[in-house]
Amino acid sequence: MTPERVRGRFVLGCLVALMALPAEGIFAQTRIKPGFNLFSISQDQEIGAQSATEVERQLPILTDRSIEAYVNTVGKRLAAVAPGANYAYQFKVVNASDINAFALPGGYLYLNRGLIEAAQDEGQLAGVMAHEMAHVALRHGTNQASQAYLGQAGLGVLGGLVGNKSTSTQKTIAAVGGFGMNTLFLKFSRTDEEQADVVGVQMMAKAHYDPNDMVDFFELLRTKAARDPGKVEQFFSSHPAPKDRAARIRREAKMLNVRETQPVGGFEQAKAELKRMPAAQSLQQIAQKQQQAREPGVQQPASSDRRVVEMSIDRPSTSFRSFEQREQFFQMDYPENWRIHEADYGYGVTFAPDGGYVDTGGAERNLIYGVIVNHYAPFDTGAADRFTNSNESTSSSTSFVDNSGTIQSRTTLAQATNDLVSQILRTNPYLKLMQNSQRTDTISGASALSLILTGTSPVTRREERVTVFARELRDDDVIYALFIAPGQDYSELRRTFDRMISSLQVNDRAVHQQ
Numbered sequence: 001m002t003p004e005r006v007r008g009r010f011v012l013g014c015l016v017a018l019m020a021l022p023a024e025g026i027f028a029q030t031r032i033k034p035g036f037n038l039f040s041i042s043q044d045q046e047i048g049a050q051s052a053t054e055v056e057r058q059l060p061i062l063t064d065r066s067i068e069a070y071v072n073t074v075g076k077r078l079a080a081v082a083p084g085a086n087y088a089y090q091f092k093v094v095n096a097s098d099i100n101a102f103a104l105p106g107g108y109l110y111l112n113r114g115l116i117e118a119a120q121d122e123g124q125l126a127g128v129m130a131h132e133m134a135h136v137a138l139r140h141g142t143n144q145a146s147q148a149y150l151g152q153a154g155l156g157v158l159g160g161l162v163g164n165k166s167t168s169t170q171k172t173i174a175a176v177g178g179f180g181m182n183t184l185f186l187k188f189s190r191t192d193e194e195q196a197d198v199v200g201v202q203m204m205a206k207a208h209y210d211p212n213d214m215v216d217f218f219e220l221l222r223t224k225a226a227r228d229p230g231k232v233e234q235f236f237s238s239h240p241a242p243k244d245r246a247a248r249i250r251r252e253a254k255m256l257n258v259r260e261t262q263p264v265g266g267f268e269q270a271k272a273e274l275k276r277m278p279a280a281q282s283l284q285q286i287a288q289k290q291q292q293a294r295e296p297g298v299q300q301p302a303s304s305d306r307r308v309v310e311m312s313i314d315r316p317s318t319s320f321r322s323f324e325q326r327e328q329f330f331q332m333d334y335p336e337n338w339r340i341h342e343a344d345y346g347y348g349v350t351f352a353p354d355g356g357y358v359d360t361g362g363a364e365r366n367l368i369y370g371v372i373v374n375h376y377a378p379f380d381t382g383a384a385d386r387f388t389n390s391n392e393s394t395s396s397s398t399s400f401v402d403n404s405g406t407i408q409s410r411t412t413l414a415q416a417t418n419d420l421v422s423q424i425l426r427t428n429p430y431l432k433l434m435q436n437s438q439r440t441d442t443i444s445g446a447s448a449l450s451l452i453l454t455g456t457s458p459v460t461r462r463e464e465r466v467t468v469f470a471r472e473l474r475d476d477d478v479i480y481a482l483f484i485a486p487g488q489d490y491s492e493l494r495r496t497f498d499r500m501i502s503s504l505q506v507n508d509r510a511v512h513q514q
Helices: 003-020 041-058 065-079 113-118 122-137 140-153 155-159 166-175 190-206 212-227 229-238 245-254 267-276 283-290 412-427 487-503
Strands: 090-094 101-104 108-112 320-324 330-335 339-342 349-352 370-376 439-443 446-456 463-472 478-486
Touching: 041 101, 041 108, 041 140, 041 166, 065 090, 065 122, 065 267, 090 113, 101 122, 108 113, 108 122, 113 122, 113 212, 113 267, 122 140, 122 190, 122 212, 140 155, 140 166, 140 190, 140 412, 155 349, 155 370, 155 478, 190 212, 190 245, 212 229, 212 245, 320 487, 330 349, 330 370, 330 487, 370 412, 412 446, 412 463, 412 478, 439 463, 463 487, 478 487
Parallel strands: 090 108
Antiparallel strands: 101 108, 320 330, 339 349, 349 370, 370 478, 439 446, 446 463, 463 478
């Protein structure tokens, strides 16, 4: 047999093997990961359940068996392919004329009657539902609540929320606006909207709907906004349109294997049933009538009137013990006269001496002296790089941060570190980057970055220093360590902190996820 014929048969065999693969295997799609979250999956469900109870006290829920059955059937078709946690999705129709929809953490989805009446077919309705379910799957609601809570509770919360009990969750949510129609759960950024578009389109394709139906509905809303802006005002207020939304959705749709099947059926019957009912009122009319409209207030952290804390902390012992995270994700040595505060869920742990935590009457005790170690999945690595790229290098140079505290490198390690630092600076505005403190390093055999933040603590009224270490992980997340202490004690603590960070061992094979 000639070499040409051998090559020909080899190529033909490869083509046959490729054709035999599942169609999904030869299509690429954008991979989106949920961002950093202080809450557990079970807390998402608890928050959603309590919020749903409050919402349904304020909004008129439509009780019509045929319409409920139809919406639930479409919803279950999408829920079967939803990514992320296995939430028990629930679907209800609000008897309001506004064109809007929203979803609460844990999978509670609400569609206004006006939205169903505006949709032209089942595919468009499914597109909106998939988009809202994507917000749930990506945990955008509690992601935003995490950012808000971090700003109130201080650096100590980065070690993981203390407790997973109902009272702890209630206290936390009360601090950032409470349950019910909390704006943190209902209004998202353009980044969140783009992510929900992409994941929603992927869900539609897997559920055998045409993803372009989502585009068609958004275009329909734009047309309606020109004629009757009040009808869609709430939708665009809570769903700010990303740049080039239609083009982005269509581009994602082209990367997917779309095999349409018959709709579940009943869309026209549902619309006809709604038409036979008395006209629905707007949400504004409902609120005025029931006098239940309220703006959830956000409790602001009291900083200027806090009492100055006098510190009385023993020197760290020169004898050390070894701590191993319960899921063997990492281990670290710590002074034997310090205490371990391990989060009830997740990977966070705080090492602190007696007196390292102080209670100033805020949402959480403030950590003024100690070390935090935890896993971090970025909130957002930047508009151009929101989506992970497994082929990108994670090396960096010593100039990864400029004078404003912004990392200049486009590597995934630098991006994740930049995101972590930006969250710390945004929620602790008294801290600033110490000039020329940035360094590259190696921790437990992998690339790491470090820098020092400094500022006058609102708790002690003295200089506070925070050394940030971020070590890369295989999935583009990082494991970080924060070393927090008064500036006056930092030189004395240097040997202790060096010993602790050099002892950090990371098990890259351990499964870690939010």
